[in-house]
Amino acid sequence: MREGELGKTYNDGEVIFKEGEKGEVMYVIQAGKVRIKRDSTSGELTLGVLETGEIFGEMALFDRLPRSATVVALGGARILSVDRKKLFPTISRDPTLLFKILETMSQRIRKLDDEIGKLNKRRSELRIVCSNIEKTCDTILQEARRIIVADSGSVMLLDEKEGYLSIKAAFGLKSDTKIRLKIGEGIAGDVLKTGRAELIDNVLTDLRFLPGTTKVTSMLCAPIGCEGRNFGVINMSYASENVFSANDLKLIRALAVYASIAIQNEQNFFNLKNATDDLLRRATLPDAP
Amino acid sequence: MKRSLDSDQYTLQDGANIAVVGGGPTGSFFSIFALKMAKMIGREITVTIFEPKDFTKDGPGGCNRCGGIISELLVQTLAVEGINLPDTVVRKGINSYRLHTNQGSVFIATPSLEKTIATVYRGGGPKGTLGQDMESFDHFLLNQAIHEGAVHKTFRVDRIDFRNGRPLLFSKNVEIMQADLVVGAFGVNSSSGKIFEGLGFGYREPSNVTAAIAEISMDEDVVVGRFGNSIQLFLLPDKGIKFGAMIPKGPYVTLCILGTDVGARTVDDFVSKPVVRAVLPESVPYRIACRCLPKMNVGAPKKPFTNRVVLCGDAGSTRLFKDGLGAAYIMGKAAAKTAVFEGVGAHNFKRNYLPVYNGIVFDNYFGRFLYFVIDRYRKTTILTKAMLKVVEKEQRDPKNGKILSSILWDMFTGNERYKNVFLKSVKIKMHIDMWEGLIKSLIGENR
Numbered sequence A: 001m002r003e004g005e006l007g008k009t010y011n012d013g014e015v016i017f018k019e020g021e022k023g024e025v026m027y028v029i030q031a032g033k034v035r036i037k038r039d040s041t042s043g044e045l046t047l048g049v050l051e052t053g054e055i056f057g058e059m060a061l062f063d064r065l066p067r068s069a070t071v072v073a074l075g076g077a078r079i080l081s082v083d084r085k086k087l088f089p090t091i092s093r094d095p096t097l098l099f100k101i102l103e104t105m106s107q108r109i110r111k112l113d114d115e116i117g118k119l120n121k122r123r124s125e126l127r128i129v130c131s132n133i134e135k136t137c138d139t140i141l142q143e144a145r146r147i148i149v150a151d152s153g154s155v156m157l158l159d160e161k162e163g164y165l166s167i168k169a170a171f172g173l174k175s176d177t178k179i180r181l182k183i184g185e186g187i188a189g190d191v192l193k194t195g196r197a198e199l200i201d202n203v204l205t206d207l208r209f210l211p212g213t214t215k216v217t218s219m220l221c222a223p224i225g226c227e228g229r230n231f232g233v234i235n236m237s238y239a240s241e242n243v244f245s246a247n248d249l250k251l252i253r254a255l256a257v258y259a260s261i262a263i264q265n266e267q268n269f270f271n272l273k274n275a276t277d278d279l280l281r282r283a284t285l286p287d288a289p
Numbered sequence B: 001m002k003r004s005l006d007s008d009q010y011t012l013q014d015g016a017n018i019a020v021v022g023g024g025p026t027g028s029f030f031s032i033f034a035l036k037m038a039k040m041i042g043r044e045i046t047v048t049i050f051e052p053k054d055f056t057k058d059g060p061g062g063c064n065r066c067g068g069i070i071s072e073l074l075v076q077t078l079a080v081e082g083i084n085l086p087d088t089v090v091r092k093g094i095n096s097y098r099l100h101t102n103q104g105s106v107f108i109a110t111p112s113l114e115k116t117i118a119t120v121y122r123g124g125g126p127k128g129t130l131g132q133d134m135e136s137f138d139h140f141l142l143n144q145a146i147h148e149g150a151v152h153k154t155f156r157v158d159r160i161d162f163r164n165g166r167p168l169l170f171s172k173n174v175e176i177m178q179a180d181l182v183v184g185a186f187g188v189n190s191s192s193g194k195i196f197e198g199l200g201f202g203y204r205e206p207s208n209v210t211a212a213i214a215e216i217s218m219d220e221d222v223v224v225g226r227f228g229n230s231i232q233l234f235l236l237p238d239k240g241i242k243f244g245a246m247i248p249k250g251p252y253v254t255l256c257i258l259g260t261d262v263g264a265r266t267v268d269d270f271v272s273k274p275v276v277r278a279v280l281p282e283s284v285p286y287r288i289a290c291r292c293l294p295k296m297n298v299g300a301p302k303k304p305f306t307n308r309v310v311l312c313g314d315a316g317s318t319r320l321f322k323d324g325l326g327a328a329y330i331m332g333k334a335a336a337k338t339a340v341f342e343g344v345g346a347h348n349f350k351r352n353y354l355p356v357y358n359g360i361v362f363d364n365y366f367g368r369f370l371y372f373v374i375d376r377y378r379k380t381t382i383l384t385k386a387m388l389k390v391v392e393k394e395q396r397d398p399k400n401g402k403i404l405s406s407i408l409w410d411m412f413t414g415n416e417r418y419k420n421v422f423l424k425s426v427k428i429k430m431h432i433d434m435w436e437g438l439i440k441s442l443i444g445e446n447r
Ligand SMILES: Cc1cc2nc3c(=O)[nH]c(=O)nc-3n(C[C@H](O)[C@H](O)[C@H](O)COP(=O)(O)OP(=O)(O)OC[C@H]3O[C@@H](n4cnc5c(N)ncnc54)[C@H](O)[C@@H]3O)c2cc1C
Pocket: B021, B022, B023, B024, B025, B026, B027, B050, B051, B052, B053, B064, B065, B066, B067, B068, B069, B070, B071, B155, B156, B157, B158, B185, B186, B187, B188, B189, B190, B192, B211, B212, B213, B256, B257, B294, B295, B296, B312, B313, B314, B315, B318, B322, B323, B324, B325, B326, B328
């Protein structure tokens, strides 16, 4: 970008205006790009990227409401500001000056309509994917059964808000599918807390063990999680003691890694869906598009 | 009944032909907006721009000679219109100017220090400018018009007749086009006004004065170092010279002298003045690469239209001594709006174009008064000193209302209409400050 030409130069990431500020000027990009962003419950959302020649910040001039988004320079940008005190007298003398602004605004409404349409479609798709988190857990368990011989097993996930583990998929369990364990409670709760996979030859000698209606003696339990944050466990058990080997422990550890990736993906989808819902809820026209 | 027939007769229909005589800023602005507006209402019209000049050529031959300052207001308005001046056209962004007088100088800056004024060349640059990756303002605008769909022909129109009530254009005695509307956008620097005077509807060429322009060539680093992003403005107590300006543009500085008594020797006399010499580099060489004495419109003709003919830009009314390009935009667009949305009859222009035209004429009365006042200030030492003191004080204290600074800024940058500058000048606070400055100057106080 050549220095010395029209407008004011903003460095990468520099804020041009902030959400909530009063808007006195609109802007025209002379060179470079800007990013329009907004904070949402699920983090920062990029609403759009504008390029050389495009205008932004025009809505606040007309509705006199605070800026509804933050705009930052993307990789450096040179911006020309147009003061409302100058613009409105000019518009009053020549209302056709609004033609271009109206054209830009209507293009943005069209784009927004289009995006809302796409987001709605994506949201229904996500609903299908998200309702399948149990299915993913079940697939993980099936895989576990294929490589490790066991007569019961489960995948438990942590409800982060409530702080307990509950069963998302199981086999061979009787009425125990409703069980809930706090973090640190029982063997599974403890494995979740420590993040260490365990092989227990006889759970009856383990003080942490909380008996249920299903007969369990041997047990494998591995944490599911990544980057030091555990969000579930995978359990495999057998009615008789000393059934599992060190190799089984290795296998269940490896499987837990894959399980954590699969479940993480599901959760990302879930967050994306929330973000989408949030965006749709707040999809009033932003000040900048 | 007659009116509705007239209305239909003068409404541009699909297939209408518009001839634009002159492809300077006014002709291009007219064409851009006429085509845009016609598209808006789904009308198919043809706009042909007749312009023999090649705006890529260096020297006066390729140039519609002027200072090349695009006012803040025009830069911003064009940006809102979607016409953004690219970096290849803008030679320098301006955020301030320094006002020089015989009694000292003051610096006046935009509050945000944002570069809101552009300096441009109107042609390929001073004589000898070759192989630069830059474009002239007029070339850029003409290309914008072509992009909108205008046809550019390099004929010089030298005669216009009427046949069956429609204008017929000739070049070198060859009929080149019959048009539904002729737009005269030929400026004041040719004899083309005579062609329109000859049509007999009462148009007279605008009255004009001669101005002087010189391109001072020096090392680009020297221009950057000495001039930065500032225009140097000279208000000196010379008879016949209203003001002079030095406008930085890459490796050149355009010297522009406006007044009522400007001639061949004006530039040399001007640069030999101590105040002016002090601005130019002493140790490094500079030379005058190009010079010209263009005419400047200072009095608009009374009758700028008839049926199927309209005059705009410098050929009609323009702003006195400043922002002629801003006026070219306003008048070109007003004519386009009238032609496309209302019609091309004299009654259409009278109702819709004349008020805008007269608005500029009227505003120039305020301009004349303001120049009269400024003349008193620049010619009276004590008033010059008082003015400098007030501006200095205003620039020092950011909380202080910068009334005089903004009056001077608007006066010379074309940022405001003269009427608004006049209204600012009657603010009582400024007069109190002026009295204070005057008294301090009289008692010789330096602060
Ligand atoms: C010394 C000086 C300094 C100035 N500085 C500034 C400044 O810094 N900023 C500013 O805003 N304004 C400035 N102006 C004013 C500005 O130059 C004019 O207002 C502006 O050029 C008007 O544009 P126009 O298109 O009406 O006319 P012009 O720019 O004169 O263009 C007229 C065009 O018509 C063509 N033409 C003429 N006759 C015919 C014909 N018969 N057939 C076909 N084509 C024809 C010519 O070739 C020319 O290209 C200055 C003027 C002068 C004299």
